[in-house]
Amino acid sequence: MTGDLIPGAPGAAPAATPVDADLVVSMDGVGVRRSGTALLHDVDWRVELDERWVVLGPNGAGKTTLLSLAAGRLHPTTGVAHVLGERIGRTDVNELRTRIGLSTAALAERLPGDERVADVVITAAWSVVGRWRESYDRSDEARARALLDQLGIGHLADRAYGTLSEGERKRVQIARALMTDPELLLLDEPAAGLDLGGREDLVARLAELAYDPDAPALVLVTHHVEEIPPGFTHALLLREGTVVAQGLLGDALTADNLSKTFGLPLTVERHGDRWTARAA
Numbered sequence: 001m002t003g004d005l006i007p008g009a010p011g012a013a014p015a016a017t018p019v020d021a022d023l024v025v026s027m028d029g030v031g032v033r034r035s036g037t038a039l040l041h042d043v044d045w046r047v048e049l050d051e052r053w054v055v056l057g058p059n060g061a062g063k064t065t066l067l068s069l070a071a072g073r074l075h076p077t078t079g080v081a082h083v084l085g086e087r088i089g090r091t092d093v094n095e096l097r098t099r100i101g102l103s104t105a106a107l108a109e110r111l112p113g114d115e116r117v118a119d120v121v122i123t124a125a126w127s128v129v130g131r132w133r134e135s136y137d138r139s140d141e142a143r144a145r146a147l148l149d150q151l152g153i154g155h156l157a158d159r160a161y162g163t164l165s166e167g168e169r170k171r172v173q174i175a176r177a178l179m180t181d182p183e184l185l186l187l188d189e190p191a192a193g194l195d196l197g198g199r200e201d202l203v204a205r206l207a208e209l210a211y212d213p214d215a216p217a218l219v220l221v222t223h224h225v226e227e228i229p230p231g232f233t234h235a236l237l238l239r240e241g242t243v244v245a246q247g248l249l250g251d252a253l254t255a256d257n258l259s260k261t262f263g264l265p266l267t268v269e270r271h272g273d274r275w276t277a278r279a280a
Contacts, residue, residue: 022048023082024184024217025070030079032065032241039065040241043079047184047234052210052218054228054249057238058262063221066238067104067186070219072096084183098127101177101185101216105192108173113162117153118144120161120172124179147175151205167198171205185209187220191227203229207273225253230273237261255280 020026025047032040040062047053047070055063068074069081072093081088086096110129111120119131121144126134148154151171156164161172170190177185190206191199209215210231222228228235228249235252237244238261245257255268258277265280 024049024084025219026082027069027076028080030069030076030081032062032069032074033077038241040069040076043241043243045236045243045246047217047219049217050213051234052232053220053234053236054232055219055221055236055238056223056225056258056261057244058223060240061238061261062241063238064104064188065241066236067188067219067221070184071100071102071186094127098180099183101180101182102188103173103177103186103190104188108169111161111173113160115161116157117148117159117161117164117172118157121147121176121179124176144175144179147178148172151175152201165198167194167201170194170198170202174205182216185216185218187218189221189223191222191224199227203227207231225258225268225275225277228275239263 023046025045027043027045030040030043030045031038043066045066055066057063065074069076069088070083072083072088075089083096084099107129112130115130118141122136122140123129123131123134125136125140128134145154145157148157151174153168153171153175156168156172161169164172174187174190177187187206191202194202206220206229210218210229218232220229220232233249234247235249236246237252237257244261245252245254250270253268253275255266258268259266259280266277267280268275268277
């Protein structure tokens with residue numbers, strides 16, 4: 001056992017049980033408590049290589065806590081969590097994190113506004129924020145620019161990050177999360193704060209990623225069913241740290257399940273590959 005274990009991890013424990021190679025996330029009876037408050041309770045969850053999951057729930061449901069566990073940035077208080085075959089709390093988390101792409105509001109706030117857009121992306125190769133004295137290969141620069149092109153913002157590569165619109169910044173953040181060619185991509189509310197046009201453009205870009213067979217397993221956190229991109233396959237619904245429903249998207253996103261999740265009667269409609277919900 002090497003590297004930094006996550007603070008708060010218990011001491012001696014039995015060796016980790018082998019995990020199915022097709023599972024990128026495996027949680028069994030996972031709970032998280034902080035300052036006497038249960039943030040997650042008895043969560044069982046499996047994410048396989050070719051799956052694209054959306055995690056839905058109101059504020060305080062435990063969505064960000066769940067994503068932090070999947071990112072190797074938090075240790076479960078109870079239960080067992082494996083990510084990419086590694087047991088959280090029994091592995092070098094610094095090494096594990098290089099295999100995971102993560103886009104969150106907390107990370108976005110740390111990105112320097114005067115940084116060149118291409119450098120915002122390329123610095124993910126060293127897991128740093130703000131380019132300093134690191135050296136990068138031409139292949140790193142080429143990959144950063146290719147990812148920006150893929151997300152429709154290649155022409156902004158030499159602009160200062162702080163001059164971009166919110167929608168453009170969101171796409172830069174996703175390009176950064178993809179820079180290390182991760183095996184798991186975690187997106188925490190990527191459409192938050194976007195206007196209608198920005199949201200729809202981002203949803204279309206994420207749909208392209210979801211349909212790409214070479215893309216990593218995807219987990220997207222949101223409050224809104226309207227933000228679920230086409231190509232997503234599964235849903236997990238959380239309320240007060242407890243799983244309300246999970247499974248194939250069409251099975252989990254029912255009016256009854258969403259009503260229980262958000263605490264009011266809702267109707268749900270599907271229009272092709274898109275969803276809408278409103279008060280009943």
